[in-house]
Amino acid sequence: MREARRMIVRMAELEIDPDRIDAYTALLSEEIEASVRLEPGVLFLFAVSVKGSPNKVRVIEGYADQAAYDAHLTTPHFLKYKTQTADMVRSLRLVETDPITLKAKDQISN
Amino acid sequence: MREARRMIVRMAELEIDPDRIDAYTALLSEEIEASVRLEPGVLFLFAVSVKGSPNKVRVIEGYADQAAYDAHLTTPHFLKYKTQTADMVRSLRLVETDPITLKAKDQISN
Numbered sequence: 001m002r003e004a005r006r007m008i009v010r011m012a013e014l015e016i017d018p019d020r021i022d023a024y025t026a027l028l029s030e031e032i033e034a035s036v037r038l039e040p041g042v043l044f045l046f047a048v049s050v051k052g053s054p055n056k057v058r059v060i061e062g063y064a065d066q067a068a069y070d071a072h073l074t075t076p077h078f079l080k081y082k083t084q085t086a087d088m089v090r091s092l093r094l095v096e097t098d099p100i101t102l103k104a105k106d107q108i109s110n
Numbered sequence: 111m112r113e114a115r116r117m118i119v120r121m122a123e124l125e126i127d128p129d130r131i132d133a134y135t136a137l138l139s140e141e142i143e144a145s146v147r148l149e150p151g152v153l154f155l156f157a158v159s160v161k162g163s164p165n166k167v168r169v170i171e172g173y174a175d176q177a178a179y180d181a182h183l184t185t186p187h188f189l190k191y192k193t194q195t196a197d198m199v200r201s202l203r204l205v206e207t208d209p210i211t212l213k214a215k216d217q218i219s220n
Contacts, residue, residue, distance in 0.1 A: 009158050011168070029211040036213035044214035046170065048119050048207035057210070058121070060156065060170050097158035100167065101139040103146035104154035106216045 006065040007043070009102070011095040016055040020088040028057070031081035039075065041068020044104075062102070116175040117153070119212070121205040126165040130198040138167070141191035149185065151178020154214075172212070 016024045025047075032045040043062035050056040063069040072078055126134045135157075142155040153172035160166040173179040182188055 009156070025210050032211045032213050036215065042215075044212075046119070046172075046212045046214075047210040048212075049210060051206040051208055054208070058207070062156075062214075096161040097168070098161055098164070100135050100157040100159060101142045102154075102156045102158075103142050104156075104172075104214065105146065105152075 007099055007102075008061075008063040008066060008069050009097050009099045010061050011097065012057075012059040012061065013093040013095065014057045014059070014089055015091045016057055017088050017090055018055045021054050024057075024085055024088045027081050027085050028059070031077050032059075034077035035072060035075070038077070039068070039072055041065065042072055117209050117212075118171075118173040118176060118179050119207050119209045120171050121207065122167075122169040122171065123203040123205065124167045124169070124199055125201045126167055127198050127200055128165045131164050134167075134195055134198045137191050137195050138169070141187050142169075144187035145182060145185070148187070149178070149182055151175065152182055 028047055032047060035042045035045055041064040043064060044060070045062075046060040048058055048060075050058070063072065138157055142157060145152045145155055151174040153174060154170070155172075156170040158168055158170075160168070173182065
């Protein structure tokens with residue numbers, strides 16, 4: 001059981017340059033894989049696109065606590081993603097949330 | 111490794127009657143807990159509210175495939191949730207998605 005009150009869950013809603021979707025998703029997938037594998041405090045990162053609008057990307061992000069999130073922002077893999085995708089991202093909206101209930105099977109990665 | 115191309119991920123964006131938030135979240139939490147525990151094809155259900163707007167609820171839903179989702183809709187716990195919350199939900203928008211990359215630690219439930 002995680003301590004829900006310390007867990008941070010947020011959603012990033014991005015609009016990507018339609019001509020750069022493949023390059024963007026490759027960099028995003030690499031960053032997600034590295035973050036969950038290497039960072040103890042990154043609980044999950046789920047990236048999806050809105051059906052019919054492949055350039056509208058949403059990332060649902062879960063961190064153990066604020067310190068885990070702050071640490072994530074300084075990692076080489078996050079900084080590489082941020083730098084290399086900067087000119088592919090047309091807009092970024094961050095939705096901060098309060099967790100209600102999060103339940104998952106033990107193995108859910110795709 | 112899940113078969114990403116068969117996995118279904120969608121987001122429900124709900125607006126709840128502000129006077130019924132506690133009753134609504136209790137029913138939603140009960141439904142989420144039962145679904146992930148009892149249904150092999152329900153991979154995860156994450157419910158959050160938008161910070162500062164506790165009546166704006168988002169549920170991120172993951173199912174193994176279409177059959178798992180169809181089965182979920184016929185379960186007693188889902189039908190109980192749907193019936194008992196019907197007059198608490200002011201609006202419901204479903205966002206269908208295509209999964210890009212989903213990675214998670216083995217234990218992420220709160």
